[in-house]
Amino acid sequence: MTLHDTIRKLGDQALAASRKLVNCSTAKKNAILHAMAAELDAQRASIKAANERDVEQATASTMAPAMVDRLTLTDARIDAMISGVREVAGLSDPVGKKIWKRTRPNGLVIEKKRVPLGVVAIIYESRPNVTADAAVLCFKTSNAVILRGGKEAIHSNLAIAKALQEGGEKAGLPKNSIQLIETTDREAVRELVQMDDRLDIVIPRGGESLIRAVVEHARVPVLKHYKGVCHVFTDASADQESALKIIENAKCQRPSVCNAMESLLVHQAIAAEFLPKVAAFTARKGVTLHGCKASCALLPMCVPATKETWSTEYLTLDMSVKIVKDVKAAIAHINTYGSHHSDAIITADKRAMKKFLKEVDSAAVYVNASTRFTDGGEFGMGAEMGISTDKLHARGPMGLEELTTYKYVVHGSGQIR
């Protein structure tokens, strides 16, 4: 079979499975999820053996130790994967929920209700636990899923997908509800994302280059999770002690994630007083500062900013620092150089706050809190598929509801126009 035909076959099978999944009740889906969790535990030895093959190949290659670590499945990580599956069983099911219901003057009863998207494709990189995380979120929302993981994790991914399918099928999971692309051929991604008569959505999870490559070739709608260049703007009226705590938290608590702060903006009126306080904690925490000219003049340890500084997502203990004229200049900077992810203002000034919250064009805008809260769990949505930087369909944390669409169900008694 050609690669084209192989991928289309997966698409046909997924579509057929999705037609069956619409009839799966919430109780049945939850029973299937628990069966999947049990099977992951039962097949732990073979999952670990498969993972060892991947890790051996990775170690023998030139893969960086941090990447090898991401790839490795310890018992603790398998436990976390299993409890993740059980957690999704405990979440509320959005499918079938009523969005609104209206009776029209002609007597038609129109109900707008949540239904599955249909067939979802997830393209991801090296971490094999995404196989389980993504598959169960799609299944809980009655979607069929086609998974495409990184080639370095192929044996681990196949073993995890096998356990999910086998465990699920014991409890009545429709065949082919969860499929993993077995070939590591790069062309498979192109075939996949062009299959717009079978797939309803593609979600690439990974670095910017992966996402751009998918967007370039896709005919299927893509839900993008681009980078997080998040800002904290410290206004002239800010409580500076609180601001310092928020900045330290947003930058240092977990620098490698997309909702960590990358760029600090400071109102010119307090820069001379406030920036040395910032420098004190950054020196203590080992944070490298990349500053505008005015910041460098105040803080000798600042590395001068380059043209790229303001749009850089460091994901490390590096931080851009810029002194701005006022809230208007802060907003303009964020809308120009940011990534429309999460941005905060620290202020006691109601007018500045309102202006910032209204004019900053980001998925999440904060006043007097850390950007680190942009997260499905922290927002009370449960587990998430990621953080969308798109504006269409889903923006910000993408939970179960964002894996659904809706349909209009219309009850009549012979109405005509």
Next chain:
Amino acid sequence: MTLHDTIRKLGDQALAASRKLVNCSTAKKNAILHAMAAELDAQRASIKAANERDVEQATASTMAPAMVDRLTLTDARIDAMISGVREVAGLSDPVGKKIWKRTRPNGLVIEKKRVPLGVVAIIYESRPNVTADAAVLCFKTSNAVILRGGKEAIHSNLAIAKALQEGGEKAGLPKNSIQLIETTDREAVRELVQMDDRLDIVIPRGGESLIRAVVEHARVPVLKHYKGVCHVFTDASADQESALKIIENAKCQRPSVCNAMESLLVHQAIAAEFLPKVAAFTARKGVTLHGCKASCALLPMCVPATKETWSTEYLTLDMSVKIVKDVKAAIAHINTYGSHHSDAIITADKRAMKKFLKEVDSAAVYVNASTRFTDGGEFGMGAEMGISTDKLHARGPMGLEELTTYKYVVHGSGQIR
């Protein structure tokens, strides 16, 4: 300036306008809409003169009379355009509306609220009134819009856009909120739909080939309004008198629109009794039937169906007819050959009804009513941009709410993670 630079300049200007539009109150927007309506009236003579140029060129070319008619702006059509603008002023503004608000255990107050999409591009064909219709729906939702109409209507479109801009600006419309691409160069569309750093969404309104061409080249998310291959399935238990009225209405009341019925499915148990009744009204109304073998055996006037019949959107007084085994076969046929737009079952059987409503994967599913009701106005949503056949972001009638996205506004008091 190159075409690339010309289009990017429009993008820059639209983005700048969109930043101003977020601060436009509903009252101000409505005042601007009334000023636009008044200016359309005031510039009626020059709009008609521009339209005459288009109509003359069209008549001199080989354009079909039906197309020339679509292009022509009579006084009545200009009046309808003006009252359309005033009607949008009267609609409820979704921008700023709260979707939900939560206080988290840590004290963070999270509000999910509606905000504009930002910059919207509309690509459309020959009808010049779309210029006004689309522009005011985008403006009412605080979006900047870039319009690209058909080249045969370029003078009409420019005159209408000019009146909207000039009228709007008298009442405070930010400059460049409404822009129309002046060149008729086909390459302009490609430049436009690849400008994903400026545009938030592209909405192509027109035939399938236009939409496919946009999807092929787009990097900007596309909201698709593909064809409507709508079905009515008459179940064995149907009230046949009511079914006949619904079928006649769905097919004949306005055959040229996307929610008109194209395909009739009939349960085998009633086919011999019911199909001759269908043939009686279709003969009277001049409807040509394209039937499956079994239908042709019952109805001698049937044209035998070809491979293409079942997925054809006629938009004329033609109708496909197929006898099916049961509701399951009807659902399978609709999901395979339909366009996921609007499909109806006529039945008195609750089980068949439930199965049909759940398993038919379409934007609108009906029981005992005409498919012709799939419409923003009929659904109580007000004016619409079109009927989306997409599942992402907007499905079915696309009203004002569907021209917005949301953001999370988070109020804290120093919270950190």
